[in-house]
Amino acid sequence: MLDTVKNPQDVNAELQRFRESLRQNVVALAAEMTLRNKMNARKVEALCAQIDMSVREYSTILLRNNTARVAEEAAAATQADVLDIRRAWGVVSARTNLFRVELNQWNMMRDLVRTQVTQSRKRVPLYDSRQSETTRSQISASDDVFDWVHAILNTVKQTEEAREQGGFPDIALPNSKFHRHLHAAYRLLLAKGQTARMRFLDVGCGGGLKVLSALRYFKEADGLDFQQSYVDIAQALLESAGATASNAFHADALTFDGYGDYDVIYFYRPIRDQEKIIEMERQIVDQVSEGTILVAPYVGFGARHADLGCGRVAGHVYMAKTSQKEADRWRRMAEQTGVAVVHSEEERVPTIWTPLLEASRQSGYDVKRYVQPV
Ligand SMILES: C[S@@+](CC[C@H](N)C(=O)[O-])C[C@H]1O[C@@H](n2cnc3c(N)ncnc32)[C@H](O)[C@@H]1O
Incomplete structure (x- = not known):
């Protein structure tokens, strides 16, 4: 000086x-x-x-x-x-x-x-088992509201063709459960150091509310569905939200050949038919690269994941082409990340602290200014 x-x-x-x-x-x-x-x-x-x-x-x-x-x-x-x-x-x-x-x-x-x-x-577990009775009650009320919104957004019935093809109609996974799984998947991506591109796919996206919600975690989120009228609703929702990096498109989960483009693939039992859902699971696992994160919140996948060559990380979050030993190692690494889900920073002006903020955010830590007062 x-x-x-x-x-x-x-x-x-x-x-x-x-x-x-x-x-x-x-x-x-x-x-x-x-x-x-x-x-x-x-x-x-x-x-x-x-x-x-x-x-x-x-x-x-x-x-x-x-x-x-x-x-x-x-x-x-x-x-x-x-x-x-x-x-x-x-x-x-x-x-x-x-x-x-x-x-x-x-x-x-x-x-x-x-x-x-x-x-x-x-280490902070990927799924938090401690929840007070009050919090549980509030979450349940919030889930109900989301179910109303889901029903308001998509009033279209399942088509005869879709039903005969063996698929389920647009039945939503409860919102809070979805966030628990996505949060775990997000921390797993942080542990893998995979923050530059985070591409999410909802297989059987219905009216698209889960695709929109996934954008709170991942930079890119798409959804596919067999029923064109659902796709139209999902696409309109994404457009009205200004989600330009997102797409809903028509595809059959059984024949879609683009699973390899995604880092996190979510499938909430789109297909009723047992043989077909197993076929879809195989398609997904065959196409993706090692370590791709699969979020599959239904009992059948839990029973089949090991035979399909996937390791269970925690809850309903799995890694494709990964041994159980490796999945356990990744779980421990993910538990070492913080729990902040970072807001998009692209629009902010860089400051002297930017390198520190970026490094912290990539580990799941953020400054407290986003915390709302109770
Ligand atoms: C149980 S809902 C899931 C809705 C949404 N993903 C969620 O988690 O809330 C199943 C969705 O899968 C779609 N579906 C059924 N069979 C399909 C197939 N073969 N290919 C693509 N989508 C399919 C249905 O149209 C429906 O929208």
Whole structure:
């Protein structure tokens, strides 16, 4: 750091150096966060202490810059000179003040780091079995409302053709159960470090409400259905929600040949006929790559998954072409992630903290500003 500043150019140069040195510490801290249970807590503490010091030092720098500017103005010979000095300092003052606003977020970031240090030796199960009677009752009421919405959105009856083909009509899996499975699948993707592309498919999407809901977790979500009138409703729903990265399309789950394009495949027993559903399960598993996440919340798949070469990770979440031993290993890794389901960040302006935020979010941790007060 400069001991004294003489003019706005000095201040600008100093700000660049200050920012770069802070950025290096933030990047180092972010790298530790990506190590999860293997992070070095002492190194993290030391980096936090250095950032603490930098943030404090910045207040002193701002004060000193202000003093330099006031002194320069006081020494000006004319009012025109004063205006020139103010103009010259204007841009740099705005920059330094804006950076102050960024630095003010450090307390929030430090909390985010500390949470990860505290949690790094703990495991959070993919399915939480503890639920109070009150919470259960509220969830059940919310599920009922979702069932109403589901019925309002899709009033079309199953066609004769679809019924004869052996499929079920559009019967919804309860909303809360869907979220439990998707949350587990999401954490599993985090554990696999697979956050750049997260493509979800609902096989037998009906009116599309599950496809829309999946967008809260995954960047891309599609749905296919045998019945064209359901597909039309699902597509209209996605369009009205502005879900441009999503599609509902017509396909038969038995002959569809694009399963390999997806990372998470959800199928809630679309087909009634026993032989056909087994055929569909085989189609899916054959086409996908090793480790593809399958969410199959029905008893039949639970009984058949091992014969199909899938490992059960937890609950109704499975991994294709994966041994049970491997699936257990992935479950343990997924339990080491945090539980935050990150909001899309694309529209946000990057700040000095962006590397730290990104690393934390990729581990399932986020700043607390999204938590609604009760
Ligand atoms: C039990 S509902 C599931 C609805 C939704 N996925 C959910 O979880 O709430 C089954 C859906 O699968 C569709 N379906 C049945 N047979 C199918 C097939 N062979 N190919 C594609 N979709 C099929 C039905 O039209 C129906 O919309």
